Amino acid sequence: MDIARTPSTPDGNFEMADAATEPREPALIRREDYRPFPWLVPQVSLAFRLGLEKTRVKSALTVNRNARADHSSTIRLNGDGLTPLEVTVDGEAINSWSLDGGDLMLTLAGDSHLIEIVTEIDPSANSQLMGLYASGGMLCTQCEAEGFRRITFFPDRPDVLSTYKVRMEGPRDAFPVLLSNGNCVARGEADDGTHWADWHDPWPKPSYLFALVAGDLVANRDTFITMSGRKVDLAIWVREGDLERTAHAMDSLKNSMKWDEEAFGREYDLDTFNIVAVSDFNMGAMENKGLNVFNTKYVLADRETATDGDYDAIEGVIGHEYFHNWSGNRVTCRDWFQLSLKEGFTVLRDQLFSADMGSAPVKRIEDVRILRSAQFPEDSGPLAHPIRPDSYREISNFYTATVYNKGAEVIRMMRTLAGPERFREGTDLYFERHDGEAATCEDFVRAIEDGAGLDLKQFRRWYEQAGTPKVSLRLEHQGDTATLHLEQTVPPTPGQPDKQPVPIPLRLALFDRKTGRHDGEQLVTLTETRQSFSFSGFSQPPVLSVNRGFSAPVSIERETAPEDLVFLAANDDDAFARYEAMQDLVVGHLRGLLSGSIGKAERGEGREAIGRAFAAVLADDSLDDLMRGELLILPGESYLAEQMLIADPAAIHAERESLKAWLGSTLEGEFAAVHERASAVESGNSPEAKGARKVKTQALVYLAAGAPERSAAMAAAQYDAADNMTDRQGALMVLTGLAGPERTHKLIDFYNRFRGNALVVDKWFALQSSSLHPQVLEHVKALAEHPDFTLKNPNRVRSLYMPFTGTARGFHAESGEGYRMIADLILALDPINPQTAARFVSPLGRWRRIEPVRAALLRAELERIAAAPGLSRDTHEQVSRSLG
Numbered sequence: 001m002d003i004a005r006t007p008s009t010p011d012g013n014f015e016m017a018d019a020a021t022e023p024r025e026p027a028l029i030r031r032e033d034y035r036p037f038p039w040l041v042p043q044v045s046l047a048f049r050l051g052l053e054k055t056r057v058k059s060a061l062t063v064n065r066n067a068r069a070d071h072s073s074t075i076r077l078n079g080d081g082l083t084p085l086e087v088t089v090d091g092e093a094i095n096s097w098s099l100d101g102g103d104l105m106l107t108l109a110g111d112s113h114l115i116e117i118v119t120e121i122d123p124s125a126n127s128q129l130m131g132l133y134a135s136g137g138m139l140c141t142q143c144e145a146e147g148f149r150r151i152t153f154f155p156d157r158p159d160v161l162s163t164y165k166v167r168m169e170g171p172r173d174a175f176p177v178l179l180s181n182g183n184c185v186a187r188g189e190a191d192d193g194t195h196w197a198d199w200h201d202p203w204p205k206p207s208y209l210f211a212l213v214a215g216d217l218v219a220n221r222d223t224f225i226t227m228s229g230r231k232v233d234l235a236i237w238v239r240e241g242d243l244e245r246t247a248h249a250m251d252s253l254k255n256s257m258k259w260d261e262e263a264f265g266r267e268y269d270l271d272t273f274n275i276v277a278v279s280d281f282n283m284g285a286m287e288n289k290g291l292n293v294f295n296t297k298y299v300l301a302d303r304e305t306a307t308d309g310d311y312d313a314i315e316g317v318i319g320h321e322y323f324h325n326w327s328g329n330r331v332t333c334r335d336w337f338q339l340s341l342k343e344g345f346t347v348l349r350d351q352l353f354s355a356d357m358g359s360a361p362v363k364r365i366e367d368v369r370i371l372r373s374a375q376f377p378e379d380s381g382p383l384a385h386p387i388r389p390d391s392y393r394e395i396s397n398f399y400t401a402t403v404y405n406k407g408a409e410v411i412r413m414m415r416t417l418a419g420p421e422r423f424r425e426g427t428d429l430y431f432e433r434h435d436g437e438a439a440t441c442e443d444f445v446r447a448i449e450d451g452a453g454l455d456l457k458q459f460r461r462w463y464e465q466a467g468t469p470k471v472s473l474r475l476e477h478q479g480d481t482a483t484l485h486l487e488q489t490v491p492p493t494p495g496q497p498d499k500q501p502v503p504i505p506l507r508l509a510l511f512d513r514k515t516g517r518h519d520g521e522q523l524v525t526l527t528e529t530r531q532s533f534s535f536s537g538f539s540q541p542p543v544l545s546v547n548r549g550f551s552a553p554v555s556i557e558r559e560t561a562p563e564d565l566v567f568l569a570a571n572d573d574d575a576f577a578r579y580e581a582m583q584d585l586v587v588g589h590l591r592g593l594l595s596g597s598i599g600k601a602e603r604g605e606g607r608e609a610i611g612r613a614f615a616a617v618l619a620d621d622s623l624d625d626l627m628r629g630e631l632l633i634l635p636g637e638s639y640l641a642e643q644m645l646i647a648d649p650a651a652i653h654a655e656r657e658s659l660k661a662w663l664g665s666t667l668e669g670e671f672a673a674v675h676e677r678a679s680a681v682e683s684g685n686s687p688e689a690k691g692a693r694k695v696k697t698q699a700l701v702y703l704a705a706g707a708p709e710r711s712a713a714m715a716a717a718q719y720d721a722a723d724n725m726t727d728r729q730g731a732l733m734v735l736t737g738l739a740g741p742e743r744t745h746k747l748i749d750f751y752n753r754f755r756g757n758a759l760v761v762d763k764w765f766a767l768q769s770s771s772l773h774p775q776v777l778e779h780v781k782a783l784a785e786h787p788d789f790t791l792k793n794p795n796r797v798r799s800l801y802m803p804f805t806g807t808a809r810g811f812h813a814e815s816g817e818g819y820r821m822i823a824d825l826i827l828a829l830d831p832i833n834p835q836t837a838a839r840f841v842s843p844l845g846r847w848r849r850i851e852p853v854r855a856a857l858l859r860a861e862l863e864r865i866a867a868a869p870g871l872s873r874d875t876h877e878q879v880s881r882s883l884g
């Protein structure tokens with residue numbers, strides 16, 4: 001055995017002590033500074049002696065000089081909070097190492113060496129949930145992006161690919177199940193109550209894809225036969241008692257595997273595929289090679305406890321992580337600036353998968369709604385960044401709607417430009433060219449260019465520039481010709497004052513207003529700042545349907561007569577365009593009222609037009625209820641705020657609620673009739689039943705605003721009759737926003753019925769913290785004292801506070817108390833879980849776009865956080881960018 005080193009000798013400790021007393025600005029990491037790592041690490045072998053409080057890790061790395069990099073005789077092995085207990089090189093204990101920050105620096109004399117290092121960690125003390133941590137008695141890992149360095153010293157960067165051998169050893173009673181990446185090649189028992197397992201992953205991978213799980217788990221097992229006839233053993237591992245709720249996840253997994261073969265020609269490449277559900281998890285899930293680790297939220301479902309939305313989300317996330325096996329694992333990222341290479345592409349893949357599994361038009365609308373409510377505000381605020389960022393201080397802050405969802409939209413545009421078949425040739429070429437490599441976004445674009453035969457020279461600006469392009473348009477009619485005048489601007493964003501025009505593919509159709517038809521859809525691509533396109537054969541001015549299917553992630557500014565929007569809402573054969581016409585109708589009306597360009601006296605006219613469109617949607621027999629439900633959704637408050645230069649959240653809320661109430665009372669009979677019809681639909685998993693559930697609760701929502709007493713009675717009845725969570729949660733949501741005894745009764749009933757089921761208790765918190773109730777702020781304050789509340793569990797924290805940040809009366813309360821509450825949360829959570837704490841900064845960062853009184857309150861809270869001592873790198877970066 002080598003001699004253990006105490007941590008007091010290396011000079012690195014001085015630096016650590018310094019950093020604690022004298023805070024330094026964390027280093028800015030720049031994309032342009034990328035250099036290949038001077039060493040290759042072809043093989044890694046890890047031996048774990050597992051314990052909840054003490055896990056000993058012995059790693060053995062074979063390292064070879066990298067001929068394709070500038071040589072350095074020192075090797076930097078990243079570490080975060082680790083102490084090297086033993087270090088040997090080629091079997092000899094050495095003392096010449098040092099620590100730089102947390103990193104271990106070794107000097108190597110030759111071209112090839114074997115480095116062995118022993119570290120010890122305390123998983124039970126790991127509240128950040130990065131690296132190896134304990135969750136409800138089990139051990140699990142999260143390594144992306146930089147968690148592996150919290151387990152052992154290693155070049156923790158995605159361009160260092162190694163094959164891993166893992167020995168896991170631990171007490172059999174505490175950890176009967178031992179899992180890691182790849183295949184289990186041997187296992188055995190010892191006399192002292194311990195057992196062990198050896199895992200071998202044949203596919204070279206970066207450290208962020210390493211995973212290990214040890215615990216008392218049971219599996220839902222199944223098999224999948226791949227396109228070439230290989231049998232894969234599938235297992236979804238959960239706690240005893242949760243097994244009955246894994247069927248949907250298993251179906252989703254098998255569907256994903258099949259779909260990737262058919263849609264992208266991608267076959268699975270190991271003999272086993274394991275999924276583990278973990279209740280303490282910072283994100284949704286993680287695509288570790290052969291061992292995906294999931295937040296329980298995206299695995300467990302049954303009709304009693306999960307909504308239709310939960311079912312869809314599970315299918316989407318299971319697909320997403322599975323698809324990463326190719327877009328992420330077989331082809332990985334060279335550095336973290338390339339994150340959208342795997343995330344944008346994989347989100348697109350999961351969107352296409354879900355579209356094929358259910359209703360494609362409805363899926364498209366949902367995806368656009370997410371983009372607009374989460375990504376558009378990011379792109380117009382202080383945290384705006386390109387889908388391929390140029391710099392960061394903490395990479396965890398860049399797992400954003402921009403990198404993920406806008407990234408997907410950018411790749412979707414390439415697909416629109418090429419057409420699906422040629423796009424597929426592009427992705428085939430990409431996988432073929434870069435299999436086994438750590439690639440860049442540039443590699444992807446080039447493969448699509450070569451494989452699909454596109455010129456994407458100008459298109460690359462979508463990777464470089466932040467900000468949502470605005471396209472303003474005007475349709476002119478003369479003689480028999482309609483001319484479309486287009487103009488684009490890409491707004492300035494932090495660090496990018498001047499922008500270049502980007503190519504914007506717009507699918508459009510021109511409708512004859514008499515026949516209600518068009519002569520086929522066209523694709524025009526706006527490449528210049530200003531451009532016009534002419535269409536002949538129109539004796540009358542046509543009605544323009546543009547950006548159909550949301551072909552480009554831009555915001556369209558146009559003056560369209562409400563009657564044209566009513567026409568499109570009723571007649572457009574593109575479902576998204578129909579939805580968009582409804583949205584535009586409402587946005588135009590509310591924006592006009594809020595900005596004063598429409599007088600209050602003319603409010604009635606606008607409402608009448610909206611009311612007619614709603615009545616038509618409610619009566620239209622050609623619509624299925626899933627689509628009807630989409631058309632009935634009012635634009636959200638955050639999307640409305642985006643439409644205003646300076647937003648007054650209280651005014652937006654009041655005006656939107658007032659429209660809702662008007663619709664609810666004007667169409668009371670129609671909504672009640674829809675509710676009655678939908679309530680009679682037999683429950684189950686069919687699209688009809690799902691659609692019925694969707695419109696049923698929507699009817700209650702409008703009635704709650706327009707006829708609250710009637711709605712409360714109907715909601716209570718829906719709650720009592722519910723045999724599924726969708727109906728029950730929908731009814732309870734409506735009741736939670738209303739006053740009256742049913743609110744209290746049903747909230748108590750819900751809690752008692754589901755106490756002990758963490759995911760449903762999360763819903764109970766979220767329902768109250770997102771509610772329209774005027775006392776939402778007091779409710780959240782009280783819930784923070786509830787015995788079930790804890791800052792240690794990210795799902796619980798998010799369910800109490802994330803929905804709250806969307807409430808006009810709570811978060812945006814004029815007193816500033818809502819802002820203070822979120823700032824207090826950030827300060828309390830930051831020392832426990834910085835990654836999750838930093839996620840709460842962006843709601844505070846909107847101050848530049850909010851009226852002056854609230855803007856000052858927001859700024860004051862950001863400044864208060866910034867002044868706090870010992871802030872994490874995560875929160876520090878977000879707060880300073882937000883103030884910047």
Ligand code: ARG
Pocket residue numbers: 142144145282283285286287320321343396399835
């Ligand atoms: N790659 C994962 C996914 O998209 C996300 C993991 C991010 N984890 C983190 N700690 N930032 O599926």
Ligand code: ZN
Pocket residue numbers: 320324342343346
């Ligand atoms: Zn992903």
